[in-house]
Amino acid sequence: MAARVGLNGQAPRCDHIDLLPAVEPGLPECKECLALGQAWTLLLVCLTCGWVACSDDSPGGHAREHYRETDHPVVAALAPETAWRWCYVHGRIV
Template sequence: MSEEHAWQVAEDPGLTVQRSCEHLGQAREAHQAASAGRRGCTDCLRIGSTWLHLRECLTCGHVGCCDSSPKQHAHAHAHARGGGHDLARSVEPGEDWAWCYADELFLRPAD
């Protein structure tokens, strides 16, 4: 994995002991939101639903909608896969963060 695609847990200034994420090893090189993802949530497009924001699985590149969207497909994808798909990054313009669904932690690009 190239350094530009490495992730680390975002520091939480409210904690004395910072939490860790055991799932960082799942992250693969970013898929750069395949052309279908640029059009929208893969699952919402298939069923004719709407979404608010998009998240890309850092394991397989699946593009789903965020937890604020009616169908929450990114979250469903992470849990339906039986593990191994716990990390997703925002593919919204200007956003550079990811989320671990298993540990409920924000991630940021590694230094």
């Protein structure tokens, strides 16, 4: 079976996005940062469970920590005006 090709014709399509359930994001805050008194730069939502946490650009990097704990592969920016999604497994935008 041939690998499915992405829009740019080079990278294989990320099958993780095909397996995502419909989720409602949690509150627009990083609970871990709040508990530590830290600020965040960008919030990400886990597209598997809806957990909201800070990005790698933030001091805590709690979204990646959530991935390491749960193996939930794909996050999206928690901003209605963007369609940006990141797959931790493939290490790229999907």
